[in-house]
Amino acid sequence: MIKFTIISIIFILFIIPTLLASQIKMIPAHDQPGYGDMGRVPIYSIHEFKQYFISKDRNLVAIGTTIKNPNLKNEKEIKFNLFDGNNNLMRSVTQNGFNIGDGDFVKFIFEVIPDSVGKEYYFTLSSSSAEEEEILELFLTRPTDWILRYSYNEEIKEGGTPMVTFHKPNSRLETVKLVYSNLFSKLLHLNSDNK
Amino acid sequence: MRFKLIILAIFLRLLVALFLFHPDIKTIAFQTSFLKQGVVNIYSYLSENKQHLPLKEEFVYFPLTYFVIGGYQAVISSVLGDAFNNWLYDAGTVSTPNNPNIFIYLIFLKLPLLLMDLFIAFLLPQFFRKEADRKKVFNLWLFNPFTIILIYAFSNIDLYVVLLTIIALLYIKKEKIIKAVFFIGFAASFKLYPLLFVPFFFLKAKNVKEKILTVMIPTLIFVLTIIPFFSTSFINSALISGLSTRIFNPSFMIGFGESIMIGLFLLSSLFFYGLVINKKTTIFNYVIIVLFILFSFSHYHISWLLWIAPLLVVLAIKKPSCKWIIFIWALFSILIPLFYQDRSMTYSLYRIYTSWFDLLPIPFTIVEKFYDPYAIQSMIHSLLAGLSTIIGYKLLIKK
Numbered sequence: 001m002i003k004f005t006i007i008s009i010i011f012i013l014f015i016i017p018t019l020l021a022s023q024i025k026m027i028p029a030h031d032q033p034g035y036g037d038m039g040r041v042p043i044y045s046i047h048e049f050k051q052y053f054i055s056k057d058r059n060l061v062a063i064g065t066t067i068k069n070p071n072l073k074n075e076k077e078i079k080f081n082l083f084d085g086n087n088n089l090m091r092s093v094t095q096n097g098f099n100i101g102d103g104d105f106v107k108f109i110f111e112v113i114p115d116s117v118g119k120e121y122y123f124t125l126s127s128s129s130a131e132e133e134e135i136l137e138l139f140l141t142r143p144t145d146w147i148l149r150y151s152y153n154e155e156i157k158e159g160g161t162p163m164v165t166f167h168k169p170n171s172r173l174e175t176v177k178l179v180y181s182n183l184f185s186k187l188l189h190l191n192s193d194n195k
Numbered sequence: 196m197r198f199k200l201i202i203l204a205i206f207l208r209l210l211v212a213l214f215l216f217h218p219d220i221k222t223i224a225f226q227t228s229f230l231k232q233g234v235v236n237i238y239s240y241l242s243e244n245k246q247h248l249p250l251k252e253e254f255v256y257f258p259l260t261y262f263v264i265g266g267y268q269a270v271i272s273s274v275l276g277d278a279f280n281n282w283l284y285d286a287g288t289v290s291t292p293n294n295p296n297i298f299i300y301l302i303f304l305k306l307p308l309l310l311m312d313l314f315i316a317f318l319l320p321q322f323f324r325k326e327a328d329r330k331k332v333f334n335l336w337l338f339n340p341f342t343i344i345l346i347y348a349f350s351n352i353d354l355y356v357v358l359l360t361i362i363a364l365l366y367i368k369k370e371k372i373i374k375a376v377f378f379i380g381f382a383a384s385f386k387l388y389p390l391l392f393v394p395f396f397f398l399k400a401k402n403v404k405e406k407i408l409t410v411m412i413p414t415l416i417f418v419l420t421i422i423p424f425f426s427t428s429f430i431n432s433a434l435i436s437g438l439s440t441r442i443f444n445p446s447f448m449i450g451f452g453e454s455i456m457i458g459l460f461l462l463s464s465l466f467f468y469g470l471v472i473n474k475k476t477t478i479f480n481y482v483i484i485v486l487f488i489l490f491s492f493s494h495y496h497i498s499w500l501l502w503i504a505p506l507l508v509v510l511a512i513k514k515p516s517c518k519w520i521i522f523i524w525a526l527f528s529i530l531i532p533l534f535y536q537d538r539s540m541t542y543s544l545y546r547i548y549t550s551w552f553d554l555l556p557i558p559f560t561i562v563e564k565f566y567d568p569y570a571i572q573s574m575i576h577s578l579l580a581g582l583s584t585i586i587g588y589k590l591l592i593k594k
Binding site for chain 2: 005006183
């Protein structure tokens with residue numbers, strides 16, 4: 001039973017996390033910023049949201065943000081378009097409001113953009129067939145080093161939606177290494193900056 | 196040799212305590228932290244100040260839990276300093292496990308569990324006379340992955356109750372029923388379920404006076420510990436939450452709005468069986484059967500499995516012919532909560548490693564793609580109930 005216990009504990013603490021890490025298909029470049037107190041903007045009809053941002057890593061593969069679907073009324077198409085700095089349409093994704101809960105973190109997943117590191121992009125989010133009572137809402141937050149500015153109703157302001165960029169890892173092994181280096185660096189920095 | 200085993204056992208426990216993090220331990224630590232600020236009635240305090248607090252959950256435990264955990268925390272806070280309090284107030288799901296001091300905090304928060312766990316290891320051999328059996332039960336408690344994971348990944352309050360219940364059962368073994376019910380009373384003041392054992396203590400009491408005392412003492416202790424806090428907020432958050440209602444949930448209708456509550460029906464059958472038919476069954480066996488009924492007919496939290504764990508360890512040594520069926524019972528009972536639609540039962544435990552695991556589908560979601568996960572849960576739970584019936588039968592029908 002002693003051997004079984006030791007093997008089980010090693011399996012739970014080290015093998016399972018390794019298996020889980022190897023299954024991660026995309027890695028967030030940063031944590032989602034707080035929603036802040038900058039209010040929300042509705043998306044419907046011609047009211048489109050445009051967000052400028054910088055991709056902090058290569059292999060950009062998805063963008064996620066929190067979307068409100070009040071009373072789950074929006075069951076219309078939601079169009080996500082991603083453009084590069086020269087206004088070239090890079091990727092396009094369509095989702096349906098039917099699949100979006102109120103306050104869900106929604107990821108728009110697209111084909112990987114390999115050379116995305118350090119480049120500025122913008123995306124638009126629209127639900128043109130939605131009426132006023134079928135709005136979707138985006139939270140607003142202050143600018144960060146990746147969230148630059150947003151445009152809404154032809155007005156440009158600093159900050160934007162609390163978005164997260166996701167990047168495809170180079171290999172499973174790299175992801176596993178990142179997970180364990182994160183764990184052990186935390187362990188080695190015991191009692192460091194917080195005390 | 197024994198010393199080396201204990202060191203190895205502590206090492207394994209510390210590894211799990213360090214690396215696995217269930218958010219409940221921090222929620223309870225946050226709620227009980229108000230004791231050192233002078234808050235006595237946590238129930239009304241939380242309901243009145245919910246708006247301003249970073250964590251909005253109600254305190255679902257009984258007052259004794261608040262004072263014991265809060266008292267311990269007042270002591271460790273003086274060692275851990277303000278950074279610990281800041282961490283308790285941090286409601287961020289990512290920032291909380293990413294705090295570089297989290298390992299120290301978890302060790303301090305889980306230290307009482309380690310002490311109680313080791314104490315139980317030294318208590319369990321007292322259920323046996325033979326030296327060989329005493330060694331076996333000591334080793335089996337220290338070296339089985341089930342209890343290590345249950346205690347150091349999921350448990351908070353449960354081990355206090357378990358320890359007090361074991362002490363009570365040891366007093367029963369020494370035929371000191373009055374001392375035993377004192378411990379049952381204090382155990383019930385942490386969590387309600389030991390009160391379910393009281394009718395069976397009543398059965399074993401020798402005379403009328405003892406019978407009255409076996410009911411009066413635990414009930415009085417329980418009532419005295421809760422009465423100063425009795426209020427609407429206490430009733431709503433602690434008294435009618437969790438087990439006290441869940442065990443009465445499964446039922447079948449008999450018409451005109453009436454139903455038979457399966458858990459209560461089986462508990463009463465067991466009591467009257469002991470009263471009328473078989474007067475030889477031991478309290479130890481009754482307690483296990485009561486817990487079998489509870490786990491067979493309620494949607495339980497994984498940490499509740501600790502209630503029965505030490506008893507099954509003892510039973511596995513007492514009845515070697517049952518050890519495989521007990522092992523399967525343990526496997527099934529742990530498997531069921533892993534299929535709950537609750538991330539903190541599985542991947543969220545690894546949040547100290549990374550929050551990226553949040554991107555992965557939980558077992559419930561994976562199963563959902565092929566089959567109804569609730570049906571799978573129900574099947575395993577039914578198998579568990581079947582196993583419980585067989586073990587319970589073996590305990591009741593002694594040849």
